[in-house]
Amino acid sequence: MTSQLPLAAAPGVADAQRTPLAASDQRRRAGSRRVDLAYYVFLVPALAAFTLFVVAPAVVGIFYSFTDYAGFGTWSFLGLSNYQALLADPEVRGSYAFTLGFAVVTVVLAQVVALALAIALTSRIRFATGLRTIFVLPLVLSGIVVAYVFSYLFSNTLPAAAAAVGFAPLEQSILGNPDLAWLSIVVVSAWQTIPGAMLVYTAGLSAVPADVYEASSIDGASTWRQFRSITLPLIAGFVLINTVLGVKGYLGAYDVIVGLTNGGPGTETRSVAMTIFSGFTGGDFAYQMGNATVFFVVTVLISVVQLLLTRGRAIRL
Amino acid sequence: MGRSTTTAMTPSRRAFLAGAAAAVGLGASGCGTAGSGAGGAELRFYMQKTEVIDYFDDLLRRFEAQTPGTTAVLDSTVSIAPQFVRGDPGDVGCFNNNLELARYLRRGVLSDLSDLPSAGRIRTDISDLTDQYATYPGRTSVLPYSLTAAGVIYNQQIFDERGLPVPTTWTEFTDVCTALQRDGVTPIYATDRDAWTLWQGLFDYSVGSLVDTGEFFARMKEAGEDVGLGAGVSFEEGLAEPMERARVVSSFFNPDHAVRNYADGNLAFGTGQAAMYLQGPWALGQIALVDPDLPVGTFPLPLTEDPADTQVRVNIDLGLWVPTETPQPEAARQLVEFLMQPEVINAYNLDNLAYPTTTDGPAQEDPRLAGLQQYVDDAAFYQGAGTFVPASIPLGNYVQAAMSSGDFTAMLRQLDADWRRLAVRGGLV
Structure with missing residues (x-):
């Protein structure tokens, strides 16, 4: 049977063999540590594609960050000078400051709102299913479309509404305001990512057994106390996943910013991803490859720190 | 040019990848047919100006x-x-002749076209413009195909109703603006949210008739990492008056x-909400969509008290080139010659609010551009200062x-600092 498994890349074959695999799975649990070859075979296509389309280009890119390559033609080694230039570039430093600040603010806002929505929608309110469908809609819209729609709202609708109620600070579109434009990006990015986080929380909340709430209410725990001492520890794993994925996504912010402010006013809202991409048409290929490499390391470090900070905080029943 | 530049700059990463994937597909299919083809050449003609894709497709069928x-x-x-x-x-490539193309030109990946018969018909004052960005020794790498000119677009009705003249000096221009303002009319409509409109309009127009951009940026490049107040050449010094x-x-x-x-x-200009608009000919089509009957004219922005100083902003919107790597240079050059035939090049330019680049080219007949014709004929033109700034410096922002x-x-100082950093690397x- 195992000799046929190289064919497993075809989904039909995998389906046909589900039953024998389940049987072997039971055998493994019964004591044998030998893992069926099929599991490895299933990994091969994904691993090959990942290596070919992600790892290999990344390695090539990192290599070129040590050269003066323009993307074509001849090149020569520069050593670390691209990296030295990066550290001295206020434009690059500014984009990191903006991106990190934006990611932190957005992830906090999105998680709080998503968790609140998830709690509301898992309670026994009316129309929960219908509301859930509505709340999930932003998830299926493309970022650039969302950004253009919000761009219209921010430049026309919001100022008109503010003028109607006489609220002066919002009568001019915040997109043109160097101090406030970043807020529009926070709002739209959060709006777009809340549904995904909310779904994860909904799944987490429905996994919390009802009897622990029952027991605690017999002991006289308030709702807030229940949330703090039961809900939050039991869904801590979900908070972690959402936060790590959220931060990672916000760090790569691109399409929403392009649609809303295109990095402006001035360079106030230029994200790292936008700076990197500018190197492609701007002829700064190798230099921005260096930037991309630095950004990759920064992103990995942030994720590792997040994992370390939260490790062991989750409680299992 | 404005439109093609912005489309090149703003696509999302995803759209870009899709485009790249499509290109890979095209390349692959090209290889397939080239391998199996019997004798006949299959040419790939690269042209990405959205508005004229159908136009060039028809030309290719004729070819x-x-x-x-x-x-x-x-x-x-x-x-x-x-x-x-x-x-x-x-x-064969047909591309906006800008700094991006200059990078390829300078590295010698575009072949020499100087021996083509049509190369001799190009106006030298126009081919000199391509040399301002980059040259490759001993080669004519690009044949200018289409020249566009941009000035101040104005609403003739608003001007006529108030008896305002088309300004030919800086004082006349500010007087017109003040008169309009006094009358409650917005003199000039600007659109900062699209930063490219600011540098192509306000920035370039303010520099053009005061500073010889080709010469200024040649000196800037030469000074490289030394530009600055003490070095004798800098943005801060050279563009101080224009920025005022x-x-x-x-x-x-x-x-x-x-x-x-x-x-x-x-929309605002098309509905008569402003008297002037600092945009190129690409905006005329958009304005006509709003109001096809709006009486519109154009004039170059005067910056001095001598009308003879005034020049118009131009760019080589399309230039033809043949990469050195093409496996079929003869067929490629044949296509270039086809496109350079007087009836083809003239018809394209007259149909698309542009100017033929050849010595025998006719005048642009569109009345909206009549105010710029004399400047184009006299070569009283410049390539916008912003087009000399590499895209890694976010000038628009x-x-x-x-x-x-x-x-x-502060902006000029920032440009100097960026220029020095860019020169270093x-x-x-």
Whole structure:
């Protein structure tokens, strides 16, 4: 049977063999540590594609960050000078400051709102299913479309509404305001990512057994106390996943910013991803490859720190 | 040019990848047919100006009919970089002659076209413009195909009703603006949210008639990492007076210029909400969509008291080139010659609000552009200062910031600092 498994890349074959695999799975649990070859075979296509389309280009890119390559033609080694230039570039430093600040603010806002929505929608309110469908809609819209729609709202609708109620600070579109434009990006990015986080929380909340709430209410725990001492520890794993994925996504912010402010006013809202991409048409290929490499390391470090900070905080029943 | 530049700059990463994937597909299919083809050449013609894709597709069909056995496909991928990166840049390119193309030109990947019969018909004052960005020794790498000119677009009805003259000096211009303002009319509509409109309009127009851009940037490149106040050449010194003009011009903008975008601008100007608009011919089509009957004219922005100083902003919107890597240079050059035939090149330019680049080219007949014709004929033109600034310096964003802070000097200092940094790492073309 195992000799046929190289064919497993075809989904039909995998389906046909589900039953024998389940049987072997039971055998493994019964004591044998030998893992069926099929599991490895299933990994091969994904691993090959990942290596070919992600790892290999990344390695090539990192290599070129040590050269003066323009993307074509001849090149020569520069050593670390691209990296030295990066550290001295206020434009690059500014984009990191903006991106990190934006990611932190957005992830906090999105998680709080998503968790609140998830709690509301898992309670026994009316129309929960219908509301859930509505709340999930932003998830299926493309970022650039969302950004253009919000761009219209921010430049026309919001100022008109503010003028109607006489609220002066919002009568001019915040997109043109160097101090406030970043807020529009926070709002739209959060709006777009809340549904995904909310779904994860909904799944987490429905996994919390009802009897622990029952027991605690017999002991006289308030709702807030229940949330703090039961809900939050039991869904801590979900908070972690959402936060790590959220931060990672916000760090790569691109399409929403392009649609809303295109990095402006001035360079106030230029994200790292936008700076990197500018190197492609701007002829700064190798230099921005260096930037991309630095950004990759920064992103990995942030994720590792997040994992370390939260490790062991989750409680299992 | 404005439109093609912005489409090249703003696509999302995803759209770009899709485009690149399409290009890979095209390349692959090209290889397949080239391998199996019997004798006839298959040419890939690279042209990404969205508005004229159908136009050039028709031209390619005519070319095929004239040259049996040769087929030609149009490749309109947004970005040319991946094509050169893969070493498969097509057989004939027809591209905006800008700094991006200059990078390829300077590295010698575009072949010499000087021995083509049509090369001798190009106006030398126009081919000199391509040399301002980059040259490759001993080669004519690009044949200018289409020249566009941009000036101040104005609403003739608003001007006529108030008896305002078309300004020919700086004082007349500010007087017109003040008169309009007194009358409650927005003198100039600006759209800061699309930063490219700021540098192509306000920034370039304010520099053009005061500074010889080709000469200024040649000196800037030569000074490289030494540019600055003490070095004798710098943005801060060289563009101080132009930016003072820009500051004054911007004081006549619509109050909400900071939050308006290009589409808002076309709509506002098309509905008569402003008297003037600092845009190129690409905006005329958009304005006509709003109101086809709006009486519109154009004039170059005067910056001095001598009308003879005034020049018009031009760019070589399309130039033809043949990559050195093409496997079929003869067929490629044949296509270039086909496109350079007087009836083809003249018809294209007259149909698309542009000017033929040849010595025998007719005048542009569109009345909306009549105010610019004399300047084009006399070669009283310049390539915009912003087009000499590499894309790694976000000039549009800087002008946007200067507009909101009012501090143009800080912007020029920033440009000097960026220029020096770019020179250090060899980023100047």
